[in-house]
Amino acid sequence: MTTAVSAAPAIDERSFRAATKRTKRRLTSRGATIASLVIAVLWTIPTVGLFVTSIRPRDEIIRTGWWEIFVNPTVTFENYEAVLFGSESLMGPFINSIAISLPATVFPLVIASMAAYAFAWMPFKGRDTIFILVFALQIVPIQMALVPLLSLFSRGVKLDNDNVIYEGLQQAGLFSQVWVAHTIFALPLAIFLLHNFISQIPGDVIEAARVDGASHGQIFFRIVLPLSLPAIASFAIFQFLWVWNDLLVAIIFAGGQASPITRALGELTGEFGRNWQLLPAGAFISIIVPLIVFFSLQRYFVRGLLAGSTKG
Numbered sequence: 001m002t003t004a005v006s007a008a009p010a011i012d013e014r015s016f017r018a019a020t021k022r023t024k025r026r027l028t029s030r031g032a033t034i035a036s037l038v039i040a041v042l043w044t045i046p047t048v049g050l051f052v053t054s055i056r057p058r059d060e061i062i063r064t065g066w067w068e069i070f071v072n073p074t075v076t077f078e079n080y081e082a083v084l085f086g087s088e089s090l091m092g093p094f095i096n097s098i099a100i101s102l103p104a105t106v107f108p109l110v111i112a113s114m115a116a117y118a119f120a121w122m123p124f125k126g127r128d129t130i131f132i133l134v135f136a137l138q139i140v141p142i143q144m145a146l147v148p149l150l151s152l153f154s155r156g157v158k159l160d161n162d163n164v165i166y167e168g169l170q171q172a173g174l175f176s177q178v179w180v181a182h183t184i185f186a187l188p189l190a191i192f193l194l195h196n197f198i199s200q201i202p203g204d205v206i207e208a209a210r211v212d213g214a215s216h217g218q219i220f221f222r223i224v225l226p227l228s229l230p231a232i233a234s235f236a237i238f239q240f241l242w243v244w245n246d247l248l249v250a251i252i253f254a255g256g257q258a259s260p261i262t263r264a265l266g267e268l269t270g271e272f273g274r275n276w277q278l279l280p281a282g283a284f285i286s287i288i289v290p291l292i293v294f295f296s297l298q299r300y301f302v303r304g305l306l307a308g309s310t311k312g
Contacts, residue, residue: 049067050284052067053066054079054080054281054283055281056069056074058079060074061277079280079281080281082275082278082281083285090268092264093259093263096175096254096258096260096261097244100175100243100258101244103179104183104243105236107179107182107183108183108186108190109190109235109239111183111187112190112194113194115134116190116191116194116199119195120195120198121198121206121219122216131191131195134191134192135188135192137187137188138188138189138192145184145185149180149181149184152168153168153177153253154168155168156168174258175258177253177254178250178253178260182243182246182249186239186242190239194228197228198228198231201223201227206219209222209223234300237294237298237300240290241290241293244262247263250262251266261282261286265282265283265286
């Protein structure tokens with residue numbers, strides 16, 4: 001009986017290793033490599049077309065397709081000069097996007113990491129119920145929260161004329177509105193992902209710190225944060241790219257002097273599309289920062305994903 005029970009896991013282990021080798025051999029085969037290259041080329045063609053269009057003269061863009069540059073290589077940087085230094089300059093919205101994206105990435109990360117630690121390692125009444133409610137907020141469409149949030153900013157919260165809980169913001173189109181909106185919308189997913197990572201930290205490490213007299217603050221800052229750095233970094237990249245490319249929240253909350261580059265790109269062509277030839281150049285300027293962020297921090301992104309899959 002004992003022999004039968006111990007033999008089954010050994011067979012499963014051999015089967016698992018054999019399946020792993022077969023999968024690895026298939027993914028690294030010549031056919032898989034060729035398929036990957038074909039997909040990569042097809043995926044890159046629209047970006048190449050966009051870049052080529054951005055450096056062609058307006059008349060050439062109107063008359064012929066971008067692939068004609070290989071036959072008639074006419075190149076100009078007037079489009080980039082116009083969107084950088086002309087009357088339709090995107091430098092202001094470009095800086096606004098940086099001013100929006102950085103705080104809108106840091107705020108939810110700070111709140112979510114502390115909340116995730118509390119849900120994972122601080123026992124309190126109703127902890128599981130509250131965590132489930134936070135998790136359930138992910139299924140609420142963002143469009144349903146836009147109008148109540150806009151009403152909160154503009155009207156505030158009043159029980160009656162004499163009892164005012166929150167007066168609301170007295171000015172529209174502020175950076176603070178966009179920061180709050182992005183923070184609120186990011187918190188459910190951030191808390192869920194960071195909780196899954198932080199809760200997998202070995203309990204012996206936390207207990208040893210408690211035995212040594214460490215408080216929750218000391219455990220959080222000296223143990224949990226350093227161990228959770230890959231997960232925090234990977235979500236920071238995700239959140240930064242999400243905020244940078246956002247248009248919906250920008251249209252609702254970020255107007256006037258706080259307008260980001262996505263909204264400025266939407267308004268660049270005007271009502272009659274008079275500057276539509278500037279859109280490719282503006283689009284390429286807008287993707288510079290996301291490319292720098294992703295390629296400089298991609299090792300943390302991959303490490304965070306792999307760490308989450310191998311813990312425990």
